[in-house]
Amino acid sequence: MKIDFTHIQSAHCESGVTRNLLRHIGVDKMTEPLAFGIGAGLFFVYVPFIKINNGPAIAFRTLPGQIFSRTCKSLGISVFRKKFGDMERAEAFLMDCLEKGQPAGCQVGVYFLSYFPKEYRFHFNAHNLVVYGKEADNYLISDPVMEEPTMLTSYELGRVRFAKGALAPRGQLYYPRPGVAITDEQIKRAIRTGINKNIHRMLHIPGPIAGVKGIRYTGRRIKTWRDKLGLHKAGLYLAQLVRMQEEIGTGGGGFRYMYGAFLQEAFVWYPYDELHAISGMFTRSGDSWREAAILAAGIYKGRIGSQQDFNSIGDHLLEIAELERQAFVTLSKIKWHR
Amino acid sequence: MKKDEVPQDMSSLGKITREVCYATDDKGQYTTELSKGWDVKITALDAAWQDIHDKVAVAREKVRNGQASPLLFFMERGLMDIGIVAAYTGFWKWQIRRHLKPSVFNKLSEKRLQRYAEIFNVSPSELKSMTVHED
Numbered sequence: 482m483k484i485d486f487t488h489i490q491s492a493h494c495e496s497g498v499t500r501n502l503l504r505h506i507g508v509d510k511m512t513e514p515l516a517f518g519i520g521a522g523l524f525f526v527y528v529p530f531i532k533i534n535n536g537p538a539i540a541f542r543t544l545p546g547q548i549f550s551r552t553c554k555s556l557g558i559s560v561f562r563k564k565f566g567d568m569e570r571a572e573a574f575l576m577d578c579l580e581k582g583q584p585a586g587c588q589v590g591v592y593f594l595s596y597f598p599k600e601y602r603f604h605f606n607a608h609n610l611v612v613y614g615k616e617a618d619n620y621l622i623s624d625p626v627m628e629e630p631t632m633l634t635s636y637e638l639g640r641v642r643f644a645k646g647a648l649a650p651r652g653q654l655y656y657p658r659p660g661v662a663i664t665d666e667q668i669k670r671a672i673r674t675g676i677n678k679n680i681h682r683m684l685h686i687p688g689p690i691a692g693v694k695g696i697r698y699t700g701r702r703i704k705t706w707r708d709k710l711g712l713h714k715a716g717l718y719l720a721q722l723v724r725m726q727e728e729i730g731t732g733g734g735g736f737r738y739m740y741g742a743f744l745q746e747a748f749v750w751y752p753y754d755e756l757h758a759i760s761g762m763f764t765r766s767g768d769s770w771r772e773a774a775i776l777a778a779g780i781y782k783g784r785i786g787s788q789q790d791f792n793s794i795g796d797h798l799l800e801i802a803e804l805e806r807q808a809f810v811t812l813s814k815i816k817w818h819r
Numbered sequence: 820m821k822k823d824e825v826p827q828d829m830s831s832l833g834k835i836t837r838e839v840c841y842a843t844d845d846k847g848q849y850t851t852e853l854s855k856g857w858d859v860k861i862t863a864l865d866a867a868w869q870d871i872h873d874k875v876a877v878a879r880e881k882v883r884n885g886q887a888s889p890l891l892f893f894m895e896r897g898l899m900d901i902g903i904v905a906a907y908t909g910f911w912k913w914q915i916r917r918h919l920k921p922s923v924f925n926k927l928s929e930k931r932l933q934r935y936a937e938i939f940n941v942s943p944s945e946l947k948s949m950t951v952h953e954d
């Protein structure tokens with residue numbers, strides 16, 4: 482059994498699944514940057530008291546699941562979402578969906594994800610893919626970060642749907658309910674909602690660790706890593722930062738380029754010159770993130786490693802924080818009615 | 820990032836699939852380009868794995884010296900902490916802590932060993948002898 486489902490590769494798994502599932506129900510104008518922007522996906526947070534793989538917990542995007550939920554909500558599309566207590570019921574439900582012709586988004590862990598290279602298989606449980614059919618014992622998988630659709634046996638799919646650890650997916654399955662026609666006016670409104678939400682998330686979350694303040698905070702912390710952790714461990718911390726920033730699914734530059742692409746697409750709907758200018762600011766920010774990553778690589782490769790090098794990475798982050806602050810402040814001043 | 824600056828350094832992922840990157844064309848318009856990987860990213864991943872290999876080597880020594888059971892070796896190798904092992908096997912954390920002692924581990928029943936063996940993708944006898952197949 483195979484549902485007619487179009488696999489389009491994307492940079493990021495969740496915005497890709499969102500786009501592909503929405504297109505499947507007829508929202509033809511949905512693109513990956515639009516899904517990312519409407520879902521207010523851009524973020525930064527550094528949680529100093531949590532460790533992931535013995536390194537710092539840093540994220541460049543919003544919590545898993547939110548991009549899909551927000552995008553659907555802003556467009557007035559209702560979402561079906563269900564978690565399961567045991568594998569048999571989860572698989573039976575998935576089969577029901579497929580028999581009804583409903584492709585299903587699934588949250589999975591990558592640790593047992595057989596088609597990923599071993600080097601990438603950490604205990605990361607917030608990957609997303611779409612199941613769109615079954616042939617013999619193989620489920621047909623549209624994993625948006627892969628160029629081509631792929632397959633998993635029922636044992637393998639069960640294992641990744643019930644991966645354990647932080648953010649355990651518990652078989653989570655979701656899809657947008659079909660049957661609503663989305664007007665251009667709704668998309669326009671959703672773009673504004675998404676931008677406003679993102680302004681709030683980057684500028685106005687209280688406390689020092691999230692949004693623009695979080696970038697500044699991380700920049701200051703990095704300067705102390707060498708003394709506090711020793712050169713070796715500090716290098717591993719920087720490697721972790723770079724991995725979160727450039728890992729599969731960011732589109733490069735810690736999602737900053739994808740947000741730049743979103744603002745250019747927003748320009749098609751709202752032809753205000755500011756949007757183009759602000760998009761350019763995010764391009765510059767993405768470039769700066771990558772420059773900081775190159776410096777960091779020098780440290781974990783052991784080529785450089787003086788305190789001055791750490792200072793210089795920290796300063797890069799402080800500049801990025803200022804640049805992104807200006808970008809979001811400028812965004813917040815746009816007059817949408819004219 | 821300009822479209823022609825998107826890095827193309829072959830990574831382990833690049834052999835299986837290329838990744839979508841967002842980049843700008845000569846007019847500053849965003850478009851996408853496929854990338855085989857980026858050296859900075861590859862070495863970040865290498866650094867993480869080197870650290871894991873170091874820990875596995877330490878664990879192997881500890882098991883050989885009788886300071887820990889083979890469980891420790893497989894946990895380090897599988898990037899697992901006690902919490903994750905508990906979630907996968909259904910054992911309590913305190914049980915797993917006990918099983919890390921060689922004296923307790925050696926007395927484990929075949930059934931219990933099987934629960935560990937499954938999550939580490941080995942057989943119970945391989946679990947005991949610390950045998951691994953590199954895939």
